[in-house]
Amino acid sequence: MSRKPLIAGNWKMNLNHIEAVTLVQKLAWTLDDANFDFDKTEVAVFPPFTDIRSVQSLIEGDKFRIEYGGQDISAHDSGAYTGEISGSFLAKLNAAYVLVGHSERRTYHGETDEVCAAKVQAAYRHEITPVLCVGEGLDIREAGNHVTYTLEQLRGSISGLTAEQAKSLVIAYEPVWAIGTGKVATAEDAQEMAAAIRAELTKLYSADVANQVRVLYGGSVKSSSAPSIMEQADVDGVLVGGASLQADEFAAIARFDA
Ligand SMILES: O=C(CO)COP(=O)(O)O
Numbered sequence: 328m329s330r331k332p333l334i335a336g337n338w339k340m341n342l343n344h345i346e347a348v349t350l351v352q353k354l355a356w357t358l359d360d361a362n363f364d365f366d367k368t369e370v371a372v373f374p375p376f377t378d379i380r381s382v383q384s385l386i387e388g389d390k391f392r393i394e395y396g397g398q399d400i401s402a403h404d405s406g407a408y409t410g411e412i413s414g415s416f417l418a419k420l421n422a423a424y425v426l427v428g429h430s431e432r433r434t435y436h437g438e439t440d441e442v443c444a445a446k447v448q449a450a451y452r453h454e455i456t457p458v459l460c461v462g463e464g465l466d467i468r469e470a471g472n473h474v475t476y477t478l479e480q481l482r483g484s485i486s487g488l489t490a491e492q493a494k495s496l497v498i499a500y501e502p503v504w505a506i507g508t509g510k511v512a513t514a515e516d517a518q519e520m521a522a523a524i525r526a527e528l529t530k531l532y533s534a535d536v537a538n539q540v541r542v543l544y545g546g547s548v549k550s551s552s553a554p555s556i557m558e559q560a561d562v563d564g565v566l567v568g569g570a571s572l573q574a575d576e577f578a579a580i581a582r583f584d585a
Pocket residue numbers: 337429501505506507508509545546547548566567568569570
């Protein structure tokens with residue numbers, strides 16, 4: 328079973344639409360100069376909503392093979408939900424992906440597993456692939472309950488998902504203690520959780536479904552740590568925060584096997 332590696336850059340609340348164009352241009356040129364093989368590895372960026380139209384125009388206009396997506400999606404399709412963004416708007420912008428349940432959404436906006444499950448469904452309604460984020464905090468890790476906790480979060484956040492939907496799901500394991508802290512989980516930590524997630528999906532669905540789901544690791548990934556993380560059997564990609572804001576560094580991460 329070959330799962331296409333996905334190198335994803337979550338810009339968080341960084342870069343306006345003008346800076347976004349500069350970064351995507353530089354990223355595309357850097358990868359082109361290095362003869363990057365987009366057939367072998369997928370590269371995606373997750374800019375702030377206000378950047379997406381500019382990023383779309385650039386990518387489509389110059390036929391760059393970089394994918395893009397939103398950092399969040401409303402559980403609702405339209406209506407009186409001030410400040411929210413509908414999946415139909417993201418679909419209209421040809422967004423391929425959307426992040427759901429990033430730990431910063433769960434922490435600062437109180438998103439529960441139930442809310443995440445509704446957002447995952449919203450993504451599928453609009454034919455956008457959700458990148459569902461799960462992961463434990465430091466206290467849970469230190470108590471040794473990280474696997475139990477993360478799998479419970481996973482089950483809650485995909486509740487109601489059909490096997491057919493699950494096949495295309497992307498799951499990002501992002502231990503909260505490793506986000507923006509410079510503390511990278513070891514490659515073995517990433518593999519342990521990725522394997523546990525796949526085993527859980529086998530239980531919930533089937534081995535066939537579990538083998539198609541891509542599992543990413545996120546948390547302080549740099550070009551120096553990406554190769555050993557990407558070597559792990561059950562890790563299919565990385566979700567990069569800070570290091571995705573520099574074209575050279577993000578391109579180097581995407582070239583993990585160069
Ligand atoms: O949260 C992350 C990506 O979604 C990880 O962020 P950092 O790579 O900055 O630790």
